[in-house]
Amino acid sequence: MRPRLGHIQFLNCLPLYYGLVKSGDHLLEVDLVKAAPRELAERIVAGDLDVAPIPSIEYARHADEFVLLPDIAISSDGEVQSILLASTVPAEELDGRTVALTDTSRTSQVLARVLLAKRWGASPAYVEMPPDLPAMLREAEAALLIGDEALRTYWERPEGVRLYDLGTEWTAWTGLPMVYAVWAVRRSFAEERPDAVRAVIDALSGSLAYCRAHLDDISEYAARWEHFGADRFRSYFDALQFRFEPRFREGLARYFQEAVGIGALDAVPAIEVLGE
Numbered sequence: 001m002r003p004r005l006g007h008i009q010f011l012n013c014l015p016l017y018y019g020l021v022k023s024g025d026h027l028l029e030v031d032l033v034k035a036a037p038r039e040l041a042e043r044i045v046a047g048d049l050d051v052a053p054i055p056s057i058e059y060a061r062h063a064d065e066f067v068l069l070p071d072i073a074i075s076s077d078g079e080v081q082s083i084l085l086a087s088t089v090p091a092e093e094l095d096g097r098t099v100a101l102t103d104t105s106r107t108s109q110v111l112a113r114v115l116l117a118k119r120w121g122a123s124p125a126y127v128e129m130p131p132d133l134p135a136m137l138r139e140a141e142a143a144l145l146i147g148d149e150a151l152r153t154y155w156e157r158p159e160g161v162r163l164y165d166l167g168t169e170w171t172a173w174t175g176l177p178m179v180y181a182v183w184a185v186r187r188s189f190a191e192e193r194p195d196a197v198r199a200v201i202d203a204l205s206g207s208l209a210y211c212r213a214h215l216d217d218i219s220e221y222a223a224r225w226e227h228f229g230a231d232r233f234r235s236y237f238d239a240l241q242f243r244f245e246p247r248f249r250e251g252l253a254r255y256f257q258e259a260v261g262i263g264a265l266d267a268v269p270a271i272e273v274l275g276e
Contacts (some may be wrong), residue, residue: 003189003196005030006040006052008181010147011222012074012082013053015237017206018203018218029199036104036147037181050189051200053181055107060256063269067185069201070273073244075251077177080167081236084150085115086133086141087162096123100129100136100143105186107180111166112144121174133158134240144169167239176251190274197274200220208242231269249273 007017022200033040033049037038041058043049059066083105087094094116101109111127116122129136131141133153136143145153157163169179183204190197210220219233221275228231230248249271259265 003046003193003200005032005200006044006049006073006130007032007034007056008037008040009034010036010082010149011233011236012240015211015215015218015240016072016208016242017113018214018221019210020203022078022210029193029203029258038106039102041106044180044184047186049186050193051182051183051185051197054184055105055181055257056179056255057107057110057264058254058261059182059184060091060265062271063272065187065218066184067187067274068273069185069197069204070246071244072204072242073178073179073248073252074250075177075241075243076171077237077241077243077248078168078171079165079190079239080090080178080180081154081165081239082147082150083180083204084154085112085142085144085164085166086137086145086153086158087168088160089141089215090162091120091142091164092122093118093122097122097124097129097142098140099124100127100140100249101187102131102136102144102146102149103178104131105146106148108144108166110259110262110264111170111178111255113264114255115164115166115169115173117262118258119169137161138256151236151248152186152228155228156183170251170255174251174254176240176245177248179248179252180250182244185274188250201274242259
C-alpha cells in the first residue's frame with residue numbers, strides 16, 4: 001500500500017507540491033489527499049492518512065500519536081500575509097467586543113486569542129464562522145481570516161478595515177518565528193514502514209529544493225487563476241517559510257506555552273522529531 005499523504009488545499013502549500021506535480025517523479029509513490037488543514041487533522045487522527053501537514057495545535061493535542069518530519073513546516077519569521085485579523089476598530093479596543101474566528105484553522109484561532117489577550121490586552125467574545133469577511137463583520141467587530149481568503153483581503157484591503165498580519169505581530173511580540181503547521185506521521189506507520197516514511201521525506205525535500213529554485217515559475221503558475229499579478233504571489237512565497245530548524249522549534253514551543261496560558265492546551269507537549 002502506498003503512503004497516504006495529506007496536502008493542504010491552500011496556496012501556502014503550492015510551492016511544496018508544485019515540484020511533485022511538475023516532475024511526476026513521486027506521485028506514483030503516494031496517494032495524495034487534498035483538504036483544508038482542519039480536515040487533514042481529523043483524518044490523520046482517525047487513521048485515514050499516514051502522513052499529513054496538520055495545524056500545530058492539533059499536533060499538541062495528539063502528540064502521543066505522532067512524530068514530526070524533520071526540516072519541514074509551514075512557518076514565518078515576521079510577515080506571513082495569509083493570516084490576518086481584520087478589525088473595524090484598533091485591536092486594543094476589542095476588549096468586550098466580538099471577534100469572528102474562521103472555522104478553517106485551529107492553530108490560527110489560538111494564535112489570534114493569544115495575541116489579543118497578551119499583546120493587545122483585550123478579552124473579546126468569540127464566535128466561529130465560515131471565512132466570509134462581509135458576513136463575519138456583520139456579526140462581529142473583527143474577523144480572523146487565513147489562507148487564500150486572507151491573501152485576497154491583504155492584497156485588496158476593504159475600506160474602513162484595519163489589517164493585522166499575525167505573523168508580523170507574533171514575531172514583534174516574541175522575537176521568534178511562528179510555526180502554523182507541521183508534517184505529522186502516525187507513530188505506528190513510522191515504526192512499521194520506515195522506508196515509506198523516508199521516501200516521503202525525500203520526495204518532499206526534493207520538491208522543496210526544486211521550488212526554491214523556481215519561485216518565479218510558481219508565481220506565474222499561481223497567477224493564472226487569479227486577477228493578481230505574479231509579483232504579488234512572489235512576495236507571498238518569499239514571506240512564507242517551510243523551515244523547522246531549532247529557532248523555529250523554539251517558536252513552536254513558545255506558542256504551546258502561550259496556548260496553555262489561555263486554556264487552549266492542557267500541557268506543553270514534547271516536540272518529537274523523527275530520527276532525533
